[in-house]
Amino acid sequence: MLCQRLLTRVLQTRAFSTAPTLSYEYIITETKGEKNNVGFIKLNRFKALNALCSPLMTEVSEALTGFETDPKIGAVVITGSDRAFAAGADIGEMQNMEFPEVYTKQFLTKWSFLKQARKPVIAAVNGFALGGGCEVAMMCDIIYAGEKAFFGQPEINLGVIPGAGGTQRLVRAIGKSKAMEMVLTGEKMSAQDAEKAGLVSKVFPVEEVVGEAIKLGERIAGMSKVAAAMAKECVNAADNLSLDEGERLEKRMFHSLFACKDQKIGMTAFLEKKQPEWTDS
Ligand code: HXC
Secondary structure (H helix, E strand, O other): HHHHHHHHHHHHHOOOOOOOOOOOOOOOEEEEEEOOOOOEEEEEEEEOOOEOOHHHHHHHHHHHHHHOOOOOOOOOOOOOOEEEEEEEEOHHHHHOOOOOHHOOOOOOOHHHHHHHOOOOEEEOOOOEEHHHHHHHHOOOOEEEEEEOOOOHHHHHHHHOOOOHHHHHHHHHHHHHHHHHHHHOOOEEEHHHHHHHHOOEEEEEEEEHHHHHHHHHHHHOOOOHHHHHHHHHHHHHHHOOOOHHHHHHHHHHHHHHHHHHHHHHHHHHHHHHOOOOOOOOO
């Protein structure tokens, strides 16, 4: 029944060439930017500080699939409220779960849809990004934060550990010592410290962070989509590959762009001092 509902929604989403106009329970979706080429997902479970219950994550997955398949969209922004990006996985939902259930049903495994997105995804974080909320932000490609944002992996306080990549991505983002301290104590990191440590790329006043993330999305959406997708794939591959392997992948991707129209368009436009008109092919 749930699968049928999901399939129907995804097919509906794909049928529209612009933003999905579906109404969701836990999120709001729109397209943003002058050219409506930035997909926008707002987590909208305000009272529970956007705790990431399974239906909410299913909705995010559906919305992202819609933006991924919409050729007009060149980047996606995910945000929450001023008080919370997301305060973690839903503790109420998890409280009485038993091992056989979480193991056999691969609880949380589906969250990896976020890291599989081809289009660049920007997290615009205000307030708390804790536990699964911090992990979702880190699965995005770029994090912009409001000056009152806090990041943390407080799972240790609940007798568990991060379960959606937090122990891995945090080390890569801020180094072992800081990551270890946060994961072992549950201590939060301010937006300012997160910027210094490299977790966040820029910090803005609370009311500006979403707008700035959309502006960034518009800039990225204005690039050749095929080049942007390859650039994203190469940067993300750096997490898993040796330098030699990563360089080889990059070189092959670079070479393959010479089989695309946009390489000729971009280089010709530069030499003719014109703006390129990308074909995304
Ligand atoms: C379910 C949550 C929640 C969560 C907050 N709420 N976080 N519900 N799951 N993760 C609910 C509260 O129960 C409360 O509901 C309402 O949101 C407001 O929260 P308060 O605690 O009253 O607000 P405040 O005093 O301002 O404290 C904010 C807070 C605190 C510091 C963020 O809520 C907090 O510590 N939350 C839990 C953070 C956490 O441990 N996250 C990790 C979860 S585990 P009512 O109904 O009382 O108003 C996790 C595992 C990840 O993420 C594994 C892989 C994904």
